Amino acid sequence: MKKVIFFEVQGGSDKGQDGHRKDTMPMVEALQQKGYPAEVVFFDVTQMDAIYDYVKHNAVAYVSRINPGNMVGEAQYFGMLRALCEDGIIGLPHPDAMTGYGAKDALVKLTDTSLVPSDTYAYYTMSEFFYQFPKALALNERVLKQNRGSTGEGIWRVQLMEPLPVGATEASLTTKVKCTEAKDNHVEYWKLGEFMLFCEQYIIGDGGMLVDMPFLPRIKEGEIRLLLLRDTPINVVHKKPAAAADAFSATLFSGAQYRYDPPILWEGLITDFLAQLPHVKDKLGGFDLPLLWTADFILRDAPDGSDDYVLGEMNCSCVGFTSELSLAPRVADEIIACITEKQQIKA
Numbered sequence: 001m002k003k004v005i006f007f008e009v010q011g012g013s014d015k016g017q018d019g020h021r022k023d024t025m026p027m028v029e030a031l032q033q034k035g036y037p038a039e040v041v042f043f044d045v046t047q048m049d050a051i052y053d054y055v056k057h058n059a060v061a062y063v064s065r066i067n068p069g070n071m072v073g074e075a076q077y078f079g080m081l082r083a084l085c086e087d088g089i090i091g092l093p094h095p096d097a098m099t100g101y102g103a104k105d106a107l108v109k110l111t112d113t114s115l116v117p118s119d120t121y122a123y124y125t126m127s128e129f130f131y132q133f134p135k136a137l138a139l140n141e142r143v144l145k146q147n148r149g150s151t152g153e154g155i156w157r158v159q160l161m162e163p164l165p166v167g168a169t170e171a172s173l174t175t176k177v178k179c180t181e182a183k184d185n186h187v188e189y190w191k192l193g194e195f196m197l198f199c200e201q202y203i204i205g206d207g208g209m210l211v212d213m214p215f216l217p218r219i220k221e222g223e224i225r226l227l228l229l230r231d232t233p234i235n236v237v238h239k240k241p242a243a244a245a246d247a248f249s250a251t252l253f254s255g256a257q258y259r260y261d262p263p264i265l266w267e268g269l270i271t272d273f274l275a276q277l278p279h280v281k282d283k284l285g286g287f288d289l290p291l292l293w294t295a296d297f298i299l300r301d302a303p304d305g306s307d308d309y310v311l312g313e314m315n316c317s318c319v320g321f322t323s324e325l326s327l328a329p330r331v332a333d334e335i336i337a338c339i340t341e342k343q344q345i346k347a
């Protein structure tokens with residue numbers, strides 16, 4: 001019987017004493033107990049040909065447990081996963097699904113849904129950025145998001161320091177702006193054009209981009225993270241930014257408070273999101289939903305006064321459940337379900 005192979009890398013702060021991510025062996029053992037052989041393979045770009053060959057011949061499916069942002073040989077790793085999927089190995093997830101769901105610009109593909117404000121933009125070049133951003137800022141306060149990392153670094157709230165002249169449809173590059181970074185809620189004052197030049201670092205390079213969306217003041221009430229096992233929400237983390245005046249960040253490092261809620265407390269959000277999920281999947285490339293992934297939401301007033309939930313980002317490259325290891329058998333069941341479904345389609 002072919003195996004389920006979990007890809008990890010050696011080293012890194014996310015590893016336990018056995019050298020694995022803390023939630024990896026519980027999944028491996030749960031699969032074995034259910035009669036499915038499973039093992040961990042450490043990816044090493046210098047051994048890639050041998051690894052590819054081994055997995056191609058021995059695996060029915062792989063589960064990727066590597067944070068691509070922190071690894072050596074990201075492009076090669078993605079290339080190897082793509083080749084394995086083409087060989088018929090079940091990819092959990094497919095490499096293009098990782099970027100389809102996980103990249104920040106997923107948001108701009110969803111502006112036709114109630115999940116994302118229609119004035120949300122993505123910039124891949126400085127000229128697009130200089131063309132659109134001063135106009136967007138003239139209409140409302142903005143949040144600029146770089147694509148890399150997940151620590152609030154390079155996520156900037158941008159506010160005008162003074163009202164624009166009457167009738168102005170864009171902010172001039174000499175306008176003074178207040179910029180607050182989500183990493184630690186620190187504030188910097190800039191001239192708009194100079195700040196935009198500073199942001200070039202986020203646009204250049206592989207996968208570089210900036211997403212520009214309206215600032216949502218109800219972030220004060222917290223960011224709501226759904227942890228999903230394919231299409232089933234299994235827990236909810238409510239992350240409330242620190243109370244300080246400029247604080248808008250939901251990261252732990254910035255002082256936000258975390259609370260774990262049962263999904264039933266967020267029924268409105270969950271019903272609304274699940275109803276839109278088939279459309280979300282189509283818009284993001286039609287890939288199977290990731291095995292384990294997260295979606296983060298911020299509240300906004302709907303036109304009728306009720307609550308809307310705005311999608312802030314999704315993550316699916318290296319989502320774990322270390323804080324709730326008892327979920328391992330359930331995750332193993334879901335892996336088995338993925339395999340069975342694919343085999344039925346093939347048969």
Ligand SMILES: Nc1ncnc2c1ncn2[C@@H]1O[C@H](COP(=O)(O)OP(=O)(O)O)[C@@H](O)[C@H]1O
Pocket residue numbers: 143145148149150151152153155182213214215216217219223241248249250251296298312313
């Ligand atoms: N549109 C927004 N309005 C208000 N706050 C936001 C908005 N987008 C992001 N934030 C805040 O910034 C934080 C970091 O942004 P996020 O998109 O989650 O980037 P990262 O990948 O660094 O986690 C969020 O956790 C949230 O607190």
Ligand SMILES: [Mg+2]
Pocket residue numbers: 150296313
């Ligand atoms: Mg985040």
